[in-house]
Amino acid sequence: MEPDLSVEISGIKMKNPVMTASGTFGPKEYLPFVELNRLGALVVKTVTLKSRPGNPPPRLRETPCGVLNSIGLQNPGVKVFIKEDLPWLSQFDVPIIVSVGGETVEEYLKIIEFLNETKEISAVELNISCPNVKKGGIFFGVDPDEAANLTVKAKKISRFPLWVKLSPNVTDISLIAKVVEESGADAVSLINTIVGMAVDVKTFKPYLGGITGGLSGPAIKPIAVRMVWEVAKRVKIPVIGMGGIMNAHDALEFFLVGAKAVAVGTANLVNPKAVLEIISGIKKYMKEKGFKRMGEIVGKIII
Amino acid sequence: MEPDLSVEISGIKMKNPVMTASGTFGPKEYLPFVELNRLGALVVKTVTLKSRPGNPPPRLRETPCGVLNSIGLQNPGVKVFIKEDLPWLSQFDVPIIVSVGGETVEEYLKIIEFLNETKEISAVELNISCPNVKKGGIFFGVDPDEAANLTVKAKKISRFPLWVKLSPNVTDISLIAKVVEESGADAVSLINTIVGMAVDVKTFKPYLGGITGGLSGPAIKPIAVRMVWEVAKRVKIPVIGMGGIMNAHDALEFFLVGAKAVAVGTANLVNPKAVLEIISGIKKYMKEKGFKRMGEIVGKIII
């Protein structure tokens, strides 16, 4: 018998627990490589109220086992997203999670109001953890009061389940998670990138136009696994784990420490088929080990 | 003309700006490979008041471009250190920095009192950032008030310059640095390891006996460089940078963002001669570029 990989997160039924991380997967561009209907869910690139040009280049720098990015939430704005991307996306049988970002509480709420008018989406993910924007973004993710305030207000108006994406750039991520849960979040996803920097010793200049950037990839995996573990112990809402997942084994680490689902980011940039390979890898592992449901793995770390 | 690599940190004259990071270098064991007199300074393994057995094994796990360790400050205690190690160390012409760790303020102060009786050491480094001990350690490094309180008291009694080693597991490391500076610290060193975790998907168990451990090595370098940059902008006391330095170029990144000196940790475990190679690499770079003094590099990032 085939193992059953399905999970349910905040009322959303997913065929499997593997989704794409915001900002790292282009559904249209990856169509030649990935059958979208096979994904657990699709988290789209963070949308903001108005279009954003993003940060000055260079925007990427490879570091040991990691990538620094300073994209700066380049996106065409929520209206263009709703008009041009959403209808196309809705042809697929896959939950669409819309990541939203803003500089003020009002901006976040306005975006949610726009999204409330649509039918095609399954959940909203509040990105309160983008390290690459000057205003807003991470500001809401590192202060428990700000995180609570935004979550309460967003939850009040959102027609859709509300996920909150947490920042790892904090002293105690489980505290923020707890606060966000108490404020009404239906799920938390973590981690976003860790603020980092690299300098060219030939030119004396930072490699990134934005000076600092967000670190992702295998380098941060041990930190992400630890944070997911801390959060999963403390909250009851589902935890979506991410950070350096390149293969099925990496994903399984996150499940064991308590992630109900995972998201794949940087791996997509390297290997367009990464998500599919991870899904089949998890299935293979479960078959070999004789597991039938995700529930037999999630949170089953032996301490 | 040979470039002049010397620097002065809290009144201590160092031949060059490269020291060994606490816990990663054994002066006796490395003697066959390293002429100790050539080091900028030697930071010894953290000593505690009483001997500590350390954490249960396994204590090490390799992660992508990094190492997780859960040593747990295994050491024979300050008295044995003073009696057995210090006399031997004092035969060398190299500043000895003694790293101290404790579970309570009183313990830290008692150790300093013991050290005050010695003549051979150049500075005390308060380790308020060890993630691998249940009590104390990191606790003092993540709370500005605790960090301030401990620093004030330690400074009051210490006969030696006081360095404070900061934890990266915080929301704003430059805030802690500032607070510590205002409390009388003569220098700050950063970063200690970042809390991480890895799980064996075959056994469902954490790889480390201590469950979580501290992440070091190249993986954390971009985070360390960013933190040193943030701290160096905010404090006037010297900043000692570390985290993933494997070669001279890595060290130079830290100088450019404002570190007056650097420390080498994990690299020692891989290559006993790492420190020496880094020192010659810096010299070579300076010669090629025509730099004469460290001051022409330190903090000279072009933004």
Next chain:
Amino acid sequence: MKKGDNLIFNLSVEVISNQMIASEVFKIKFFSKEIASVAKPGQFIHLKLDYEDILLRRPFSFYRAEKETFELLFQIVGKGTAFLSKLKPKEKVDVLGPLGNCFSLPNNISRILLVAGGIGIAPLRFLAEVAKKKGIESYLLYGTCSSNKIVDLADFKALTKEAFILTEDGSFGEKAMVTDLLQKFAHEVAPDYAYACGPRLMLKEVVKILISLNIKVEIALEEVLGCGLGVCHGCVCQTTKGYQTVCRDGPVFEGKSIIWE
């Protein structure tokens, strides 16, 4: 510049040959019908190199493509290219491509000017070959730092109506930079169209000179790439239309559209 073909493959392809043809410069040949048959001049291929801690793919322009094989020309600048230089025949590499847009060769033109700096020669060779097949005459202005960096001289002489070679140290041809002689050369050739590839500073200068001569120029740009597919927005450059991706909107841009910092 034109949109490239939409067909993109992600394949594991075999090395046929790999040889050093100038100082630190290598020519590597791969077998792949699929890719060779659709690759266009200016497009690139994105290589996954399983070496050390390399994470991101590395992009290289097509230097040649015919029937079942394609070739790349590359210079060793870091660990990815160092590893690439050691690949042996029969070894396999995961490739993604062809990617990006391509140089345009409008129908009404009959003579073109190619301006190459160093390894920037790579995409221009392929262009010269296609131009020749279409009966378009190419004139090449090609500068390197020294004679030991010059590649495939005979080949270029055969492909072009005239190939003018310079070195910065004067060890071959005139001792000059491409930008020193471009004005004169372009004036003499009077091309319908120009194409340039090379270091950023050179391109900036080349565009300025050619615009002043009223010659349309397309340039192939480089940036650090992530996905290569236009998804991550990691590779943008500033243009008159705002930030555009080098990997998808480019790598070929109209010279006049770039806003140089």
Next chain:
Amino acid sequence: MKKGDNLIFNLSVEVISNQMIASEVFKIKFFSKEIASVAKPGQFIHLKLDYEDILLRRPFSFYRAEKETFELLFQIVGKGTAFLSKLKPKEKVDVLGPLGNCFSLPNNISRILLVAGGIGIAPLRFLAEVAKKKGIESYLLYGTCSSNKIVDLADFKALTKEAFILTEDGSFGEKAMVTDLLQKFAHEVAPDYAYACGPRLMLKEVVKILISLNIKVEIALEEVLGCGLGVCHGCVCQTTKGYQTVCRDGPVFEGKSIIWE
């Protein structure tokens, strides 16, 4: 167990040969007078493998050492050993060693028992050879999971007075585990001393059995290593004297001193 020699070298040494001698098991030979001349049975060498994102060195026991060369026996278990298996003659590896203590061969003994599980045979071959030179008779009890994992059978037969081979699947010799037959074998041999190396669970059992027979046993332990020099305290195991480092206090320990979890 004894303290090893104090001479420790950090050298780049050349591979002489590298061959698969059983399923996923390789024998690699290096050239180094310095190291070969001081290495003792039980000691190990710490290899720096420049491959992918490997950071820490990897430790391997000496399988043989004579005059100018030393050999290791290793099993592929991860990327470091996979890389090692691909090294070719003339390639160089940065090594640190000899490290650790060594097996003791007290003067007054005349027959010893060697108990090996799988790749745990590695340090015991070297011990058998040295014992033979000293006129000490070795008796080997060697178990592997299957016949395709057995190494150097003829060699062991020559080095030992008796070599008793078992496989878990019965594909060669008796179908049994080392621990099943140890009691009987040890009783028959009645050795002065025993030495064991193999998986942790086997060692625990072996020590229990031999202690119950009043036979002194030394075992070679494994742990994940960092520095290999006794500095980082990363490799400890629990003993009656508290935590001891496998790399420096070990890898050879008196069986009775280990506190098994």
